[in-house]
Amino acid sequence: MDMEIKFGKDGLVPAIAQEANTGVVLMQAYMNQEAFDKTLETGYAHYYSRARQKLWKKGETSGNVQEIVSVSLDCDCDCVLLKVKQTGPACHTGEYSCFFNQVQENEKIANSSMMYELYDLIADRKVHPKEGSYTNYLFEKGIDKILKKVGEESAEVIIASKNPGTDELRYEAADLIYHLLVLMNEKGLTLGELFGELQNRR
Structure with missing residues (x-):
């Protein structure tokens, strides 16, 4: 890869996970170099927990893993975008996306992703x-x-x-x-x- 990630002074870079099929933004977390490399190596999203000070694989306990479809950097190479296939809900609260505290919503656009959310919820019931x-x-x-x-x-x-x-x-x-x-x-x-x-x- 010709591009070099610009990690912050804390050695971390923000990472955004987006459902590849629907475009729904699922969550925002952080990666260090190890988490980024592990993500590329395994094909599943890995992040760095600032609270626990350790590497973690998304879904390692819940089973709600994120299979990588593509990995991109923004224009300044200081933010990572992961397009993923999300298994079950992405949020620890049980919500499909962490961004459920809506301030304003375009109902027509929101409805287009509802089918995927329902399908994923049904799939999660089968596994859990x-x-x-x-x-x-x-x-x-x-x-x-x-x-x-x-x-x-x-x-x-x-x-x-x-x-x-x-x-x-x-x-x-x-x-x-x-x-x-x-x-x-x-x-x-x-x-x-x-x-x-x-x-x-x-």
């Missing part, structure tokens, strides 16, 4: 079961139960479409999309692959 979770109930029952629910919700969308207004259709369509995302997770089909297929049909 939660007691009382309906999603986990579906995974536990297996593919036949999931397929049955997709069929039922499809029929309910059809029935709702025959009735006046859109309230019932909106509700049933949301149910169908949710169950389709569960099915996709069960079969290992990603949203990127689905959207790629739709893009090819344009």
Whole structure:
């Protein structure tokens, strides 16, 4: 690499993690040289904890790892941008992104990332079961139960479409999309692959 990172006096450089598929900014942390090198070497995000004074791999305890898609430096080479595939929520609070304290929001743009957030939440439930979770109930029952629910919700969308207004259709369509995302997770089909297929049909 021709570019040289400009670490601060403390030996650290800020690093921003961004979901590669949606563009959602997930978190901001710090890297030292070892964390940067480890990230490139392993293909998973590593950071330096200022509080614990040690190197740490994102998701080493929670399982919410960040698989690296690309690593870039800004124009001054004093900030790192990681584009990643995020497993589960990125924030220690359980939120998908650490930047959930919204001051202002463009609803149209925000909605475009909602599908990815829901897909990732379903994927996280599969890896980290939660007691009382309906999603986990579906995974536990297996593919036949999931397929049955997709069929039922499809029929309910059809029935709702025959009735006046859109309230019932909106509700049933949301149910169908949710169950389709569960099915996709069960079969290992990603949203990127689905959207790629739709893009090819344009």
